[in-house]
Amino acid sequence: MKKWTLGQLAEHVKGSVHGDPKAVIESIATLESAQAGDISFLANKKYTNLLATTKATAIVVAKEIKSEANLLIADDPYFAFSQIIILMHGHRQHPQTGISDKASISDSASVGKNCQIADFVTVSANASLGDNCVLYPGVFVGADTKISDNCLLYPNAVVYDKCTIGKNCIIHANATIGEDGFGFATHKGNHHKIPHVGSVILGDDVEIGANACIERGTINDTVIGQGTKIGDSVVIGHGTRIGRYCLLVPQVGIAGSAVMGDYCAVGGQAGIVGHIKIGNQVQIAAQAAVINDIPDGQTVVGSPAIDASKAKRAYSLIEYLPEMRKKIKDLEKRLDSK
Amino acid sequence: MKKWTLGQLAEHVKGSVHGDPKAVIESIATLESAQAGDISFLANKKYTNLLATTKATAIVVAKEIKSEANLLIADDPYFAFSQIIILMHGHRQHPQTGISDKASISDSASVGKNCQIADFVTVSANASLGDNCVLYPGVFVGADTKISDNCLLYPNAVVYDKCTIGKNCIIHANATIGEDGFGFATHKGNHHKIPHVGSVILGDDVEIGANACIERGTINDTVIGQGTKIGDSVVIGHGTRIGRYCLLVPQVGIAGSAVMGDYCAVGGQAGIVGHIKIGNQVQIAAQAAVINDIPDGQTVVGSPAIDASKAKRAYSLIEYLPEMRKKIKDLEKRLDSK
Amino acid sequence: MKKWTLGQLAEHVKGSVHGDPKAVIESIATLESAQAGDISFLANKKYTNLLATTKATAIVVAKEIKSEANLLIADDPYFAFSQIIILMHGHRQHPQTGISDKASISDSASVGKNCQIADFVTVSANASLGDNCVLYPGVFVGADTKISDNCLLYPNAVVYDKCTIGKNCIIHANATIGEDGFGFATHKGNHHKIPHVGSVILGDDVEIGANACIERGTINDTVIGQGTKIGDSVVIGHGTRIGRYCLLVPQVGIAGSAVMGDYCAVGGQAGIVGHIKIGNQVQIAAQAAVINDIPDGQTVVGSPAIDASKAKRAYSLIEYLPEMRKKIKDLEKRLDSK
Known part of the structure; x- marks a missing residue:
């Protein structure tokens, strides 16, 4: 040793x-x-x-x-x-498989230098892989999708069509990138599927956790900024734009058309509604429910989320509600009897 | 153009x-x-x-x-x-692969007209596919499962054995349909697995999001009604019955043996306990925790969930608990000193 | 019949x-x-x-x-x-495929007696399978991973490298075991990936739900004790140790380096922060947020989680906050006017 x-x-x-x-x-x-x-x-x-x-x-x-x-x-x-x-x-060493005969690579796809493409991988029509990419077994790359240099896709990760993956990205097993967003036009009670013309764009150095889901946009693209890291089982809604160098811990959910700035951190199981704007360097606690815009630099806690300076004490007082209610009744009685 | x-x-x-x-x-x-x-x-x-x-x-x-x-x-x-x-x-155009030589289709399976079955797909014994089905790479169709006409299964979607999928259903990548429910008989501290004899039945026009999970029933089937749309990473428990034309947004969780009516909408990360009854046209807000039956037409918010007419103001007052508690103490002092 | x-x-x-x-x-x-x-x-x-x-x-x-x-x-x-x-x-009967020619099994892997290895399965270098294992299509077993006797891996389940799976384990479809944890060293705003030297160890008789994620440890292993059952879409953080015979219902999230004792039960969508200690026979309600150690035998409810004996009434009183606040104001007015 x-x-x-x-x-x-x-x-x-x-x-x-x-x-x-x-x-x-x-x-x-x-x-x-x-x-x-x-x-x-x-x-x-x-x-x-x-x-x-x-x-x-x-x-x-x-x-x-x-x-x-x-x-x-x-x-x-x-x-x-x-x-x-x-x-x-060191970091994990990957099998040096070269390009397997048991992979399925479209004639119209392009593959960069020194890629490792394992058995049972599919690279669809007009897709492109940069240099030094590693695709583990069962990976699916959809038509017209571009994967840049040095990307690493773990087993059974799926990237739908027309997505763009930056350099040095890591996509963990069973993650899904670019599926249709949850978008339906409800008309006379029936939910009509809306084609998702937008795509997903991951910046360089993005990591996507196992079983995470990044929906493609309805009209505008869904964008994950450079250096942002996304945990297991996170779901990002259609058309949402996440800034650079954010940390989204496992099981976070962000609805569609939200905008998040740079250097934000979001705790596990937190939820953010759609169509709102989160500033830069915002901290969102685990299980928080964010329903309003948040300015730069704020830390929020709770469901609904409020400023952290108030939240810890406020939420801890829920325990005392029965006592508080009783005291109010007692006060009323004392006043009545005066 | x-x-x-x-x-x-x-x-x-x-x-x-x-x-x-x-x-x-x-x-x-x-x-x-x-x-x-x-x-x-x-x-x-x-x-x-x-x-x-x-x-x-x-x-x-x-x-x-x-x-x-x-x-x-x-x-x-x-x-x-x-x-x-x-x-x-238009909607997404799918690769016209026909039936790939690299797919694995049981001799006892039946396949309808004009199906597209990609490489690395498995169609198990006695399974059946209707006409015009599209199965992307890595899809698994279990034994005795029936998939009706015009269904679309994205890469690595898994449907276990003996399930029934209606017409025009869409199942996104890495979704799982028909896995065993979370059902164990705990006896002397050990959790004994209960065979799940029930199945999963999806009605026509159902869409299942990426990485969603629909458990099969223990005794009764798990049923998703016609036209219902289920988001990414949703989990539906064993034996639960969801009505027609519901919308279940990503990361919703519904425990086992619950019943939901028609035309309901459930917000992201909301949870519904098992063995309760949700009426028709019920609206459940994001992150809500539903622990009791809900009658037709009600909207509920919060954890625990209460009627929306009260909930917004009630939950927004958590922020004022420290102030309220202080005021109660002040009132007590003022009364004491009189 | x-x-x-x-x-x-x-x-x-x-x-x-x-x-x-x-x-x-x-x-x-x-x-x-x-x-x-x-x-x-x-x-x-x-x-x-x-x-x-x-x-x-x-x-x-x-x-x-x-x-x-x-x-x-x-x-x-x-x-x-x-x-x-x-x-x-009976329990589900599995296809008796033997070892498929269309599986990809490394020459350096070892396979026990009477295993069923389906098409499109990958068993990587130096991996080992015990006797009577069943691997459905699309399963991936990473390099140096050990799978003990009588294990059952459903379609597209992924086990990364160097993991250890005990006897009689069941891993459902699209589950991911052993992916890198959410571990980054943030330096000058950039999040640098930390190699995850730890592994995942599942004890005997563990069941892992569909689309669940068990992160490998950064330094210490992530451990799931004998007889513990984990639901769909659960995420277990890096280096966390779960005891024996626990039940973790779907969508639970446990952050890294937490320790949980034996015979615990955790309700759906509950979250547990990292680096805390949960005792034996602890019950954690659905959607609870556990942010502190919990002693043996306690039941907790709510976000934040408090003792169940107080929690049900306390959380149910949130509904009465507007009334309470109004009463406090009324009391103040009455006192002012005396």
Whole structure:
């Protein structure tokens, strides 16, 4: 097994060592599970007490942390630790299958250099793949869809027709991109299907979680901005535009024609209604229900969502409603009897 | 590119023209993104001000809208606009693959006329497909399942055994129909699997969203009525019966043995507990939690769900709970000190 | 059609007969839909009145139920009834395909005895399957993944690399096991992907619903304990450990690094934040939002989740907030005017 000294790791992540730079590191672990030879990290100051008991040989920490342990001090400890994981383990290696005879690739499709296309993959008419793409078994790429360089599609991921996938995108297993949106014209009680003329456009460096669904637009395209990461089982409605570098945690749902700015974060199971505008750097808590526009920089919590500065206390008081109601009755009685 | 006059479009949708019936239309667009040559539509009166600034050559509107712009006046503007989209763009054209040699079709299965069965499709023993069905790659049709005429199954959609799919149904990618319900008999702490003897029956004209799941029934069938549309990632529990012409938006969850009437609409992420009865024409808001029967025609909002006439104001007051609690304390002090 | 006497069925489930042990039973049905020849069951005492009107030839009931009908009395009626369903219908029979020539099985993979591997299945390098496994079409088994004896993977289920699946597990269609967790190190606004070195380990007798997602761990493994059953579209976050014999109903979401004990039950659409500890025998209601540790044996309800003994009344009072607020104002006025 390959080994590194703490000093080497510090140099790799542009950090500094407190303690023994010659300490030998072989692997990574959490503070609780670490053994000798492991490097760990302290993500949250509230766990600082674990530094006293961890068996890790060294710990990646922020500048302000003091300890007798071997420390690798970094400006951004979690990022430094992630660089160490990449150094030690790398990213997943993919099967070097070349282009399988058991894949089904249209004569009119174009395939870039050095692609790995597994068995049972379908690349439809006039679709194009850039260089270095990896398509696992069962992947479907629809007609006229463009997949840019260095994309990675895991098993059974489906991209419908006429979609555009940027460079370096990752689409996890069983995700669906570009299905028709939930769009019907209800006329005399019958729901008539509306053709979805819009498409889906993913910017560069987007990651789509397993079983997530990105609807294509009815008229305008559905757009996911560069560097945005979307979790498992998220659903994005037709014509919605998500900005750059957003994080949408699993099971989030965003209805159609919503607009979200850049650098937003949305917690698990949160829902956002359609046709509203979310600013930049907005934080939306898990299970929140967003029904109104949100300006830049606001954090909202709750269903319905309100400003976080009020929400935590307000929602925690639901528990006291029976007591409050009783007190109101008591007050009424006391006043009546005066 | 094909072109139409406004007069031709009005005739097509049985509407009337206000303005120039010879205005030439080439495409569709939203009011904000429209350019000369586009036709757009006004779906919601609150956006009437956009009529003054849109660059659209004409706009589909309801009778009561007044404007100097070229108008196509229709009784049901959204339906009229959807007819224009269909006229101009049509519905998706599917690859005319015939029956692929790379599909796996049981000798005991029957396949109707003019079906398109793509590579890597499985049609199991004794399954039957009607005429004009389109099965995209990776679709699985289980044993003894019947798929009626004109059905469309997108890539990697799965229909388990012994299900019945009506005519003109659309099942989107990665949807699952007919899996075993979440049914276990817990005995001495161990959860024993119950065979699911029931099936799934979809009526005619049903559409099932990507990654949606329709559980088969334990004893009785799970039934989705004619013309009902189900969004992405919806889960319908075992033995539940949904009526005709309902709309279930993405991420809705309905537990087992519930009954829903006709013409209901359920908002995103709403949940309905099992074994309850929802009437006809019921509206359930997004993220609502329905735990009791709902009579015909009621609209409910919130978790727990209450009548919409009360709910909007009631839930909006959660924000004021801290203030209310403080006022109660103040009142108590004032009374104490009298 | 095979027939049984009520006496034979009682013997099979170790119950006793009240009424005619020679009554002939041919099938199962619910109380409402039963016809002569059917056996039904009473799951919930509140439906006892149905015993008077059901056409069932016999009903499985608990000891304390009294009726003139033919009764099969059992200690655990639902379990007894499930044994009768199994006796009459058995579990699903799977196609005996052997190992298909159209499956893609790596030379370095190992396959146990008596496996059924359908067309379009992929078993990757160094993967291993135990004896008697059934893999439906489109299933993907990643490199170095171990699937133990008697497992059942439905169509298009995906198991990524290096996962471990215990004996007798069932994985439904379009489920995803072992995808990368939602883990990014955000540095200067950009979200850098963290390799997920951890894996997924399913214990014996686990069932995973259709379209469910079990993320692999970042450092530690994601673990699902023996006998735990997970519903459709559930998402389990990276590094989370679920104990044994838990029930997680459809659309539940549990964030990363959470720990749940044994014998817990979680209702539909409930969410649990990451890094918290749920004890044993905890009950979490549908749509609950769990943001704090929960001790053994507690039942919680609501978003945010509070103890069930308070929650039902507290949440039901949200409806009365407008009235309460008005009363507070009235009290203030009355006091002001004194």
